[in-house]
Amino acid sequence: MSRRARPGETIIQGFLLFCGAVSILTTLGIVLVLVQQSTLFFGSGELDLGEFFSGTEWQPAIGKFGIWPLFMATLVTSFVGMLVALPLGLCVAIYLSEYASPRARGILKPVLEVLAGIPTVVYGYFALLFITPLLRSVFGANIVQIYNMASAGIAIGILIIPLIASMSEDALSAVPRSLREGAYGLGATKLEVAVRVVVPAALSGIAAAVIVATSRAVGETMVVAIAAGAGPNLTLNPFEAAETITGHIVRISGGDLSYDSIDYNSIFALALFLFVITFVLNIISRAVVRRFREVYE
Amino acid sequence: MNAACAPPSGVDYRVKLGEEFEQNLSSRNRSASIWQLIFLAATIVCVVALLTLLIKIVNDAFGTVAYQNEIDPETLLRSVGASADTTLADLPKEALAEIFQANVSAGLFRRYNTEKPFEERTQEEVLALVNERVVQPKIVKTWGLFESLLNRGAIEAQTAAIPNATLEFRSWVSAEFLANPQSPEPETAGARTAIRGSLLAILVTFLVSFPIGVGAAIYLEEYAADNRLNRLIQANVNNLAGVPSIIYGMLGLAIFVRLLEPVTSGVAFGAVGGGETSQNGRTILSAALTLSLLVLPLIIINAQEAIRAVPRSLRQASFGLGATRWQTVWNHVLPYAIPGILTGTILAISRAVGETAPLIVIGASTFITVDPSGPFSKFTTLPIQIYQWTSRPQDEFRNLAAAAILVLLVLLLTLNAAAIIMRNRFSQRRVS
Secondary structure: OOOOOOHHHHHHHHHHHHHHHHHHHHHHHHHHHHHHHHHHHHOOOOOOHHHHHHOOOEEHHHOEEOOHHHHHHHHHHHHHHHHHHHHHHHHHHHHHHHHOOHHHHHHHHHHHHHHHHOOHHHHHHHHHHHHHHHHHHHHOOOOOOOOOHHHHHHHHHHHHHHHHHHHHHHHHHOOOHHHHHHHHHOOOOHHHHHHHHHHHHOHHHHHHHHHHHHHHHHHOOHHHHHHOOOOOOOOOOOOOOOOOHHHHHHHHHHOOOOOOOHHHHHHHHHHHHHHHHHHHHHHHHHHHHHHHOOOOO | OHHHHOOOOOOOHHHHHHHHHHHHHHHHHHHHHHHHHHHHHHHHHHHHHHHHHHHHHHHHHEEEEEEEOOOOHHHHHHHOOOOOOOOHHHOOHHHHHHHHHHHOOHHHHHHHHHHOOOOOOOHHHHHHHHHHHHHOOEEEEEOOHHHHHHOHHHHHHHHHOOOOEEEEEEEOOOHHHHHOOOOOOOOOOOOHHHHHHHHHHHHHHHHHHHHHHHHHHHHHHHHOOOOHHHHHHHHHHHHHOOOOHHHHHHHHHHHHHHHOHHHHOOHHHOOOOOOOEOOOOOOHHHHHHHHHHHHHHHHHHHHHHHHHOOOHHHHHHHHHOOOOHHHHHHHHHHHHHHHHHHHHHHHHHHHHHHOOHHHHHOOOOOOOOOOOOOOOEOOOOHHHHHHHHHHOOOHHHHHHHHHHHHHHHHHHHHHHHHHHHHHHHHHHHHHO
């Protein structure tokens, strides 16, 4: 029996392959666009790469393009965010996976999903109009500025708790029952089972969750654009206002921006930097899962 | 531990060890229960954070406002000789017109008169004009819901210090808020343009991303052989899901807004530049294409899971009857997987509804009063409107932002509820 030619099938398969290729094209597009515009920026003769990576001043008006003030603010807000989200997220994950009754879990998981589904601009609103006044009343209005990195960081923390909690909980739940029962059989308490047996067994998944959450915190935009303040400021004090990489991109592109100006090209260089960081973090997290996953029968 | 390591001679140390075990056990149990409390407390903190966020928004979206009138209505009433216990609304049209003429410049009066003579206007219309142009109520101070309910006395005391101020309870989310276009005056500003912009952008995003996303998922699950290219596509989809949204904004800015400007501005299709079209690439279409790229990885991953859940036997039965691959997919796999695919797509789309950063980067207009009419219109969306209102220093704009947040959350809730209902409906049908 000879195989009948089916042009329709071929066309459909071609279309489906195209759909799959769109994602590759997207990545290529991102890389090409960012690299090309950044080349224009670095090729403009106004600065060199060394200055970009070592400079401590970002003032496009006088031709100073040092990434450190912006990068430092990104680091501070992400660090504060992780400081909030890491302990809380892990505790929630352990509670959900090891302690919670099915009923409690049925209530708590949707709460986490709601937290994860709230748009980030809403967290920005919350940071500026609730967390900031709270910080100012606790630490004093002369210490905490109206726009500050701490409140943005805390809001970022709340925002990534669901991410850490649900990814870690998946990893914890995947640990086989037999491991827990073995530990109980040796006389371990519930805490010892959770912390000394289950958590180490799920460590690769938890580590991946933390890395993904870090990448999310670094790339978070609206919260810092609203609450962290405008204007680059090289400082480690979380109570001061400072502009992050993402915040700067939003502020610059929100104004009237003329194509091929140095401002326009500079935000692409910043975006490339951001893309590389988050891309590397995501790849590391995948590698961690693949490399250190404990496989159980 | 010491006792176990260096037992004094002549003592039966097993007894000692037993005691120590008892002691240890109680301290182990204590730390276990303490930590259980800590884990529980962390979970409660998260729930409280969510509640605080919602309460804060509700608190800001309703509350007392103090209006201050440019000219007090009583003065106006006295000027036409009406008694003090009547209000402006009780006056006949002629008296209102007289008040209007007396209190605005002659030029302004003539302009309104040529627009539509006062004889032809109804009493309500003239009253509205008097309110808008003469009385000019301005919001001078606002209070949150809880303060309004619990601390009325303090609010009244504060208001007493403001001349000509009247207190009124105001729900910032109201029919007017939904129906009015954006305005620089917080008293009359609404979110209609933003809501329409959001809905239109989402519709186009869905139309673009759904077929491509499902197509890619079908390709990866049903067609792709396990070769290098397909592994690359799969890894790439997973990586794209982790790219910050603002990067997609940069991509959209460079490709859709700038490079494809003739297409996205509609010039290539002969769209004429009217009031609402922008004649550059900063249109609904650019926004929707950018958002499509942003949600594609999510749609693909969700659809893949739904397709993977289709039992193998279904496909084998279809192949066994001589169906081609596409016939199998179209007639058997997709109908089985469609509830899961739709649910996943709606969840992905609802992420796009709340996206702000990429749209700001591609240059959504922050201030437009004309409704978007099609894919080539300039636009604003709800999250952008929220961002813009939040960034203004005046309290009344923050109240507007809170109202817009409520609208946005209701929209998201509706989408999610739709996803859940759809899932339940389809799965019931399959059982019966």
